[in-house]
Structure formats: C-alpha cells, structure tokens
Amino acid sequence: MSFVSRIWRLIRHPTGFVGKDLEGNMFFERHNPLQEARRTKRTVKYHNNDMWLYISGPKRLPVQWSAWLSHTRQDPPTLQELQIDLVRQERVLRNAALIEARDREEHLRMSSGLEPGAISSRAAQVADTRLELPQEHSGETASSVSAPPPIPAREEPGPKSLPTMPSQDRYEPESWTPRARLRGQ
Incomplete structure (x- = not known):
C-alpha cells in the first residue's frame, strides 16, 4: 500500500477502520507506536462478540482477511472479492457432491455386478419424473427445477487381444543389443 493511500486512510478513518x-x-x-516496528498493527473486532466461535469453534475468518491480518497480503480484500470466493466455494462443494455420487454409483455397480449404464439410467428416470411433476405440486416450473445432468457411464475396457507367441518348443529368444541414445531424445 502506498504512503499516500495510508495517509488518506488515516485522515478519512481516524479509527483505522479498513473493512x-x-x-x-x-x-x-x-500505526505501531514502537519506533523500530516497521509494520502496522492489524486487528479484528468480531461481530456480536463471538470471538470464541472463531478461535475454537466452527467459524473461520475468510482466507483473504487472514492473509491481510498476517501481513502476507498488502491490500485488504473487497466485499466483491469475498462474494466471488463464496460462490467459488459453493461450486466446489457442489462438484465434490457430484463426484461422490458418481463414485457411490460406480461402487454400487461394481459390487452388484450390474451393466455399466443400469444405475445411471435409473437416476436419469428419477430426474425425468421430477421434471414431469405438475406445477401445482412442485410450485415451480419445469424449467426452474435444477436437476443435475445425468453423468454418462464410462465404457469399461474389454479384454485386450494379447500378442500371440509361438509354442514353447519353437521359441527362440532374440539377442538384445542396446541402442545408443542420442542427446535430446
């Protein structure tokens, strides 16, 4: 942060409020009152005095603010940046849930010995029936219901054809001569 912006912030917010x-x-x-201190003092005032929920409980400060508090980050984060990160975290959780569902489906398929598309086709049928509900029962239009798209089943590789070998009585091993490697290969 530049010297001018620090001065401007001190004039504009004498209490040192950053965000x-x-x-x-x-x-x-x-400002740190010690002469040899080169850093400013950065603190947080918790909302509704729920400091213990952040220290030893389930709540955590946003990573951007934690980095700013520890002087790892120079500029404080903006609300827009925090909102974008919150949307990203929700997207990651949604994707993780989809991956877990796909893994559970694959595990069920492997343990029950069903054909590859059997369980996913049942899941697609359930999703289709949700979309076909009458509007008075669901309270939403069919286009506003967001069902995750069915995940296409992966094709499992079949037995690959192995190279044929002559019978053991006619087999003669070839001599091996190493090739000299050229630089850059």
Missing part, C-alpha cells in the same frame, strides 16, 4: 467481511466482522489497522 468488513460478509459475517460483519470489522478489521482495523493502526
């Missing part, structure tokens, strides 16, 4: 996260926690930056 907020999506939970309502407020972050501050103050």
